[in-house]
Every structure is written in C-alpha cells, then in structure tokens.
Amino acid sequence: MNELIDIGLNLMHTSFNKNREEILEESAKVGVTKFIITGTNVKSSEEAKDYAKQDKFNNILFSTSGVHPHDAKTCDENTLDELEKIAKEECVVAIGECGLDYNRNYSEPETQREWFENQIKLAKKLDMPLFLHERDAHEDMVKILEKYPEMSKKSCIHCFTGTKEEAEKYLELGCYIGVTGWVCDERRGQSLQEAVKIIPPERMMIETDAPFLIPRNLPKKPKSNKNKPEYLPHILKTIAEYKNMNPEELGKAVTQTTKEFFNIK
Numbered sequence: 001m002n003e004l005i006d007i008g009l010n011l012m013h014t015s016f017n018k019n020r021e022e023i024l025e026e027s028a029k030v031g032v033t034k035f036i037i038t039g040t041n042v043k044s045s046e047e048a049k050d051y052a053k054q055d056k057f058n059n060i061l062f063s064t065s066g067v068h069p070h071d072a073k074t075c076d077e078n079t080l081d082e083l084e085k086i087a088k089e090e091c092v093v094a095i096g097e098c099g100l101d102y103n104r105n106y107s108e109p110e111t112q113r114e115w116f117e118n119q120i121k122l123a124k125k126l127d128m129p130l131f132l133h134e135r136d137a138h139e140d141m142v143k144i145l146e147k148y149p150e151m152s153k154k155s156c157i158h159c160f161t162g163t164k165e166e167a168e169k170y171l172e173l174g175c176y177i178g179v180t181g182w183v184c185d186e187r188r189g190q191s192l193q194e195a196v197k198i199i200p201p202e203r204m205m206i207e208t209d210a211p212f213l214i215p216r217n218l219p220k221k222p223k224s225n226k227n228k229p230e231y232l233p234h235i236l237k238t239i240a241e242y243k244n245m246n247p248e249e250l251g252k253a254v255t256q257t258t259k260e261f262f263n264i265k
Contacts, residue, residue, distance in 0.1 A: 002251035005034040005258045006229040008207030015211045027229040040068040052091040066096035072107035072115040093262040095123035096131025103135040130155040167195040184215035201253035
C-alpha cells in the first residue's frame with residue numbers, strides 16, 4: 001500500500017471538533033499518512049499551525065499560512081506580518097490558500113487581486129510555495145501569475161475544477177494541479193475528468209478538501225455527507241481510471257511530486 005498525502009484538509013473545521021485524531025487514525029489505516037491543513041485567514045492559519053506543530057504530529061501534519069479570496073476584505077496593514085510570523089514555523093509548508101474567486105465575490109475583485117499579489121510577494125520573500133484557489137477567475141489568475149514566472153513554477157492550483165484548456169494553460173505556466181473528489185462527480189466533474197488525462201503525475205497532487213466535496217461515486221454511501229481523508233485512495237483510483245494508469249503507480253508518483261513540491265522529508 002502506497003503512502004498518500006492529502007494536500008488539502010480543512011482539519012480545523014468545526015465539523016471535525018469532536019474527532020480530529022480519530023479522523024487521522026482511520027486515514028492512516030488506508031495509507032493516507034500525511035496531511036496539509038489549510039489556512040484560510042490569519043486566525044485559521046494560526047490554529048492550523050498550532051495544531052500541526054504538536055510533537056505527536058511531527059512529520060504527519062503540516063499547514064499553510066494565507067488568506068482566502070473570500071476573506072481578502074478582512075486584510076489590513078498587519079496581515080502580511082502575521083502571515084509571515086506563522087509561516088516561519090517549521091510545520092508550515094506553503095503560503096495560501098490565496099487567489100481569486102469571482103464565483104461569489106465575497107470580497108471585491110480588486111481587493112482580491114491586491115491581496116493575492118501581496119501573498120505572492122510574501123511567498124517569494126520567504127522562498128515558499130503557493131497554495132492557490134481559483135474559481136471563475138482563470139484569466140485574471142493567469143495574468144497575475146505571468147507577472148511572477150518564478151513563483152508560478154512554485155504554485156499549486158488547489159482543488160482544480162476547470163477545463164482541459166485551463167489545465168493546459170496552468171501547466172504551461174509551470175503550475176502544479178491539485179485534484180479532489182470533484183473528479184468523482186458524474187454531473188459536475190466532466191470537465192475535470194477530461195483535464196486529468198493531460199496532467200502528468202509529476203505535476204499532479206491529490207486532496208480531499210474535507211469536510212467538503214465528498215466523492216459522489218463511493219461504493220458504500222456513508223451516513224454522513226462529510227468528506228474525510230480516508231476517501232483519498234478512492235479519489236486516486238478514480239483519477240487513475242481516467243488516466244488509464246495503475247493506481248499504485250500513480251499514487252507513488254503523486255506522493256513523490258508532493259514531497260518535492262512542499263519539501264516534505
């Protein structure tokens with residue numbers, strides 16, 4: 001059984017309050033042994049870092065430090081200093097989740113763009129990779145990344161749900177692409193099912209984005225609609241089917257890609 005890494009787990013989400021350790025233990029039984037906890041604003045980045053840096057989770061839990069585009073409107077003159085301070089902890093492996101989301105525009109697009117660029121500059125200063133969010137904002141995301149070619153090569157487009165053409169453009173820029181259980185959705189996941197065929201394993205990573213996006217094609221429907229990292233092997237298997245690859249081989253390759261990208265020993 002391959003060792004798998006879930007690069008996008010919202011472990012500090014309130015729905016996991018009662019059973020965080022149990023969630024990790026159950027996942028380890030199916031080979032998911034390392035996890036990156038997503039930070040989406042200063043407060044959640046701080047919480048993720050504090051949880052991940054406990055001795056008992058050494059080399060098991062990692063985290064990110066960043067502000068999601070939904071929260072860009074909350075940023076102020078202290079935000080970058082606070083994110084930098086969090087990012088200097090050893091367990092923190094990326095700046096993010098940051099980027100652009102024009103689907104809901106909880107923050108004004110102009111504010112989103114400003115704080116996205118600020119976080120790219122922070123990642124550059126700290127020589128850290130970027131964990132990116134993009135929804136309905138592909139063109140602007142590309143325009144901004146084109147201004148920072150050395151950072152686009154250190155970027156992971158997390159929870160990619162776009163088209164094959166959009167994936168091609170991100171790959172051309174040097175980006176890596178994170179694939180979730182969206183690929184398991186027969187209704188909404190068709191574009192992604194085509195896109196994964198052209199994403200090479202050396203540029204692909206896998207994630208659950210739990211507790212969100214439970215795979216729709218699980219053989220046994222769980223009682224709860226809550227996604228868990230233990231479903232990552234199922235997501236891998238689904239991707240492997242579309243790529244016409246052996247799941248073991250693909251798992252080994254994406255784990256290697258992930259370790260190199262996030263500098264996980």
